[in-house]
Amino acid sequence: MIDLEPFWLTAKLACCTTLCLFIIAIPLAAWLSRRSGLFRTVIEVLVSMPLVLPPSVIGFYLLVVFSPGGAIGAFIEQWVGLRFVFSFEGLLLASMIYSLPFMVHPIQAGLSSLPPTLQEAAWSLGKTRWQTLVQVLLPNIRHQLLTAVVLTLAHTVGEFGVVLMIGGNIAGKTRTASIAIYDEVEAPNYHNANIYALILVCLSFLILFILYWSNRKRGHYPMW
Amino acid sequence: MTHQVPFRRSLRIAIFRGLLGIARVNKFSTIARVKKLLGIVLLCCSYAIGAIAQQKITVAVAANMQYTIEAIKTRYHLTDPTEISVVVGSSGQLAQQILHGAPFDIFISADTSFPQRIAQASLAVAPPRVYAQGVLVLWSVRKDILPKPDMALLMAPGITHIAIANPVTAPYGSAAQYILKKYNIYDAVAAKLVTGESITQTSQFIATGAADIGFTAKSIVISDAMKGKGVWVELNRNDYPPIEQAAVLIRQPVANPAAARFYDFLFSAKSKAIYQQFGYLVQ
Amino acid sequence: MNLRADMTLTAGELVSLYGHSGAGKTSILRMLAGLMKPDGGYIKVNGVRWYDAAERLHLPAQKRRIGVVFQDYALFPNMTVRGNISYGIRQREDNYLTDELLDLTGMSRFAGSPVQSLSGGQQQRVALARAIASRPSLLLLDEPLSAIDNALRLQLQETLYHVHRRFQLTTILISHDIDEIVRLADRVLHLDNGMIEAHPNPGIFFYRDGSGLTGRVVHIDEQQIATVLLRERIIKINAAGSGIAAGEQAAIFYDGAAPFIRKL
Numbered sequence: 001m002i003d004l005e006p007f008w009l010t011a012k013l014a015c016c017t018t019l020c021l022f023i024i025a026i027p028l029a030a031w032l033s034r035r036s037g038l039f040r041t042v043i044e045v046l047v048s049m050p051l052v053l054p055p056s057v058i059g060f061y062l063l064v065v066f067s068p069g070g071a072i073g074a075f076i077e078q079w080v081g082l083r084f085v086f087s088f089e090g091l092l093l094a095s096m097i098y099s100l101p102f103m104v105h106p107i108q109a110g111l112s113s114l115p116p117t118l119q120e121a122a123w124s125l126g127k128t129r130w131q132t133l134v135q136v137l138l139p140n141i142r143h144q145l146l147t148a149v150v151l152t153l154a155h156t157v158g159e160f161g162v163v164l165m166i167g168g169n170i171a172g173k174t175r176t177a178s179i180a181i182y183d184e185v186e187a188p189n190y191h192n193a194n195i196y197a198l199i200l201v202c203l204s205f206l207i208l209f210i211l212y213w214s215n216r217k218r219g220h221y222p223m224w
Numbered sequence: 225m226t227h228q229v230p231f232r233r234s235l236r237i238a239i240f241r242g243l244l245g246i247a248r249v250n251k252f253s254t255i256a257r258v259k260k261l262l263g264i265v266l267l268c269c270s271y272a273i274g275a276i277a278q279q280k281i282t283v284a285v286a287a288n289m290q291y292t293i294e295a296i297k298t299r300y301h302l303t304d305p306t307e308i309s310v311v312v313g314s315s316g317q318l319a320q321q322i323l324h325g326a327p328f329d330i331f332i333s334a335d336t337s338f339p340q341r342i343a344q345a346s347l348a349v350a351p352p353r354v355y356a357q358g359v360l361v362l363w364s365v366r367k368d369i370l371p372k373p374d375m376a377l378l379m380a381p382g383i384t385h386i387a388i389a390n391p392v393t394a395p396y397g398s399a400a401q402y403i404l405k406k407y408n409i410y411d412a413v414a415a416k417l418v419t420g421e422s423i424t425q426t427s428q429f430i431a432t433g434a435a436d437i438g439f440t441a442k443s444i445v446i447s448d449a450m451k452g453k454g455v456w457v458e459l460n461r462n463d464y465p466p467i468e469q470a471a472v473l474i475r476q477p478v479a480n481p482a483a484a485r486f487y488d489f490l491f492s493a494k495s496k497a498i499y500q501q502f503g504y505l506v507q
Numbered sequence: 508m509n510l511r512a513d514m515t516l517t518a519g520e521l522v523s524l525y526g527h528s529g530a531g532k533t534s535i536l537r538m539l540a541g542l543m544k545p546d547g548g549y550i551k552v553n554g555v556r557w558y559d560a561a562e563r564l565h566l567p568a569q570k571r572r573i574g575v576v577f578q579d580y581a582l583f584p585n586m587t588v589r590g591n592i593s594y595g596i597r598q599r600e601d602n603y604l605t606d607e608l609l610d611l612t613g614m615s616r617f618a619g620s621p622v623q624s625l626s627g628g629q630q631q632r633v634a635l636a637r638a639i640a641s642r643p644s645l646l647l648l649d650e651p652l653s654a655i656d657n658a659l660r661l662q663l664q665e666t667l668y669h670v671h672r673r674f675q676l677t678t679i680l681i682s683h684d685i686d687e688i689v690r691l692a693d694r695v696l697h698l699d700n701g702m703i704e705a706h707p708n709p710g711i712f713f714y715r716d717g718s719g720l721t722g723r724v725v726h727i728d729e730q731q732i733a734t735v736l737l738r739e740r741i742i743k744i745n746a747a748g749s750g751i752a753a754g755e756q757a758a759i760f761y762d763g764a765a766p767f768i769r770k771l
């Protein structure tokens with residue numbers, strides 16, 4: 001029986017993660033692109049760490065930290081009413097950590113590639129840092145923003161290790177498509193596994209195709 | 225228990241030392257050089273002989289046996305120096321891997337159906353043999369939760385997550401599922417169930433407190449690693465089908481006598497004593 | 508290099524900041540704009556202190572009423588010409604300024620065009636218009652015409668002149684071009700060795716007694732008329748009696764009566 005619920009869950013997780021990260025990553029990338037120094041380098045390293053750490057490590061430590069048996073988990077449950085283990089919220093948090101570098105790096109690179117006089121011109125016209133970011137800088141790195149969004153989406157769709165550690169495989173809440181495929185392989189139910197995998201491959205292909213196609217469509221001459 | 229240098233290694237050292245001793249008379253003479261060369265050649269040969277005789281074996285072990293197998297290994301090493309490397313996983317996962325050619329010598333499962341699949345695929349030397357019977361327990365590390373064999377407490381609102389092993393790949397998980405259905409509370413608690421990939425992950429969920437309570441193997445809760453953590457209670461053996469745990473010797477292209485020896489040891493009286501020590505039931 | 512800028516400007520005047528490359532002209536401009544922090548001293552505009560080291564006051568660029576034309580124009584690619592110019596407008600009452608500036612700079616035809624499609628000269632005009640639209644107290648021009656070819660430069664100098672006359676903005680112009688400075692500036696501030704000297708008359712400042720024009724003789728014909736390559740011009744001059752030959756460096760003088768050529 002082909003159950004499509006894991007795909008809806010994966011889609012929901014990918015979209016929520018991307019949206020939340022987009023909001024967080026822009027100020028962070030803006031800060032990283034204009035600062036230099038020890039503190040900034042440390043932050044830059046921390047942002048890149050999820051690239052290097054195995055996802056299961058991230059998942060395991062989240063499990064330990066947010067377990068309601070522990071101090072932090074109990075505190076959060078008491079005051080916010082949320083449990084980050086075995087819940088969609090936990091997956092969202094884990095995905096955000098796991099995909100953070102994929103959202104931050106392209107935006108940071110894009111902002112750094114703009115000539116500094118661009119924002120100086122906006123400041124000279126009386127615009128605040130935030131107005132300059134939103135009205136002048138971000139509109140001029142549209143391609144990098146799109147890259148960041150699509151990379152994050154695709155990366156979250158493929159997430160497995162973290163979800164395995166902290167998800168608990170609950171249907172409708174934490175059984176994402178990648179976990180569902182894994183379950184079918186383990187059962188073993190190769191027929192279902194193949195179908196699920198095929199759907200996932202097609203979705204990923206579609207997402208990447210949109211990215212590369214839209215990045216090629218524009219033929220305008222760059223300013224610099 | 226002292227670690228004894230195996231006989232063959234000491235023999236090798238003796239040969240080499242002896243040859244060196246002869247050569248030391250005149251280090252640079254031709255005769256000495258020939259003898260040194262001879263010594264090296266003999267050394268290589270003896271290593272080759274030793275390699276064939278002193279083999280390594282790989283044992284795939286169901287997660288509930290992960291602590292027990294260490295005790296069995298230690299006991300075995302008192303008389304046999306064979307190197308044993310252990311791979312732990314859920315019975316289903318391991319069976320899958322073996323069916324796809326994983327190079328394990330012995331498969332120690334948590335049930336009989338997975339070893340039987342290996343036998344059906346003509347990958348077993350002999351039919352599977354039961355070595356012990358598993359005991360299911362209900363366990364919690366939360367101070368405010370007290371597990372009881374009647375399981376009504378699982379429906380309480382204070383319990384949000386109940387950990388069980390994946391019923392498809394872990395026999396203890398399917399036993400837990402069985403018992404929940406028998407007590408007619410499966411549907412009521414289905415939404416609270418959190419599935420671990422193996423007994424190891426399930427126990428991890430329970431031990432870290434991530435899950436409020438859960439079903440696991442008795443051998444886990446009485447092991448040194450988990451002893452004293454939380455409270456556990458044995459479940460009524462009549463409430464679930466017996467978890468008969470079987471092992472099977474896997475057919476190899478070249479028969480490995482070391483594997484056969486260890487396999488036989490699993491059913492010896494000494495091993496049975498260890499199984500009982502770890503909370504299993506033995507015939 | 509230590510830079511010590513001591514200058515006072517009158518409202519409405521156009522001064523030129525002149526000096527060789529690397530002297531610090533752009534740095535002074537950036538400090539006035541609030542993009543760079545000086546080590547000490549103060550900046551006071553219309554009675555308001557923009558920077559004061561003693562009081563640890565440093566107004567950021569946003570809070571200063573300045574208009575800047577950068578060397579690379581820094582137009583916003585995501586906006587049209589009209590969008591760029593009106594981006595600087597601070598009050599709704601000034602909205603008419605956009606159209607007036609488009610007119611003054613001759614860019615009305617291009618109001619809806621993307622800035623990427625403009626030529627260098629056109630972009631410069633838009634940058635100027637944008638800087639003025641915000642009604643700055645101080646207009647800072649950083650070598651605005653350095654990337655423009657000669658033919659266009661004259662035209663743009665005219666535009667600059669008219670714009671300055673219309674709005675009477677206090678302006679600092681950084682330029683290498685003596686033509687430009689003499690034509691547009693009321694005063695010259697000469698930055699040399701980290702110090703500023705003010706010169707009230709640009710025309711007189713640039714007159715070098717005895718070292719007028721130098722160039723190379725390209726050709727001498729039978730009538731002794733020499734063709735001389737000056738910096739950007741070629742002229743013909745009567746070289747009779749100078750003893751100069753083709754290929755040699757020459758200097759051209761004007762003693763009040765007629766120009767004459769002498770071997771360098």
